[in-house]
Amino acid sequence: MTNPQGVIVDKVVPISEAQLAQAVHTPLSETVQQIIVASGVQSLQALVGNPAAVTEAVKAYWNLE
């Protein structure tokens, strides 16, 4: 019998090396950058204005290393 509410289905988001650029090059807004600086969180400071660090962090996030 079909559930009138339907079903919820989910799957892992795939990502390739080519698609990684999409995640890396989505710029952080000025507001978010100010929040990072104001927070004083060391691990986040490296993400501001450091494309190489952002690339490495995004790769690690998606387990691409």
Place this chain on the structure above:
Amino acid sequence: MAKKPKDNVPGGDLGGKVAQSSATLAALAMRGGDTWQKLVVYCCYLISAVAILVISLPPYETLKQLASLFGIVVPLFCASIFVMARYRRLTGEEVAPQPAPLLPPAPPPAAPTSVKLSSATRDRMFSVLEEARVLVRDRLQQKKATLEDKQVRANIFFPDYDGSGNCSLKIRPGLHVHMTEPELGIALGPGQGVTSHVLAYGEPRVAQRLPEAESGWDTTYQITPKLAAIINPQLRWIISMPLKMGESKPVGVMNIDGLVHQFSVDDLYECARNLTQLAMVLAGLAMGT
């Protein structure tokens, strides 16, 4: 430590010194013994003492003397068995449970605690969460212009531990946008829902509500009447991102979800990838390191 006597079995010497010495040793050996063991030993010595008294009084008939001797030797022999056993335990000849080393007891393992956020951190996280929601909304509005702002929602789940160490995932107060009751009060147990999977495995996932299950999906959740009473009936899709830095274990989960309008899986995938840096920022703020 008492030294083990080599010849403590009463023999033919019926003198009072022997009995007194044995009784003293027995009393010493039985210190700390079980109550019933002590009673047996003391009873044996009482019988022996009576027999000594009888044997020392006339008439000195053979039959009476032999019976008295029997009354001396047998109880002393029984008592010696208990005393020997006790000495063996005291001198370590018998394998006995080793006492615990005199070290302070190890502290119990630290119970996991819920993530604590200062009001300043929570405010910063709310701003980032709203940025994430707007990012997705703007992207999807390019696909469907009729998508309204209030139809794109956001929330952050954190593990919530009760006093007994049980864990459930709950939306953190103040870290949600366009969410309403009863969904705000939802509590997800281990393995329940997309959010639990994301927290457990640390992988971003997208979910859709479909009229019926289609092939190609990893996981399917039936909407039970209990869930249907909590989940907004207009919910159509969810983007679920782990809050983590690098390959670390997620500290929480950010969900961006949508009402009324359905979108393609590829559109949701694209939005998920665009949320990567914001998810990392939220994780860094939550961890504070």
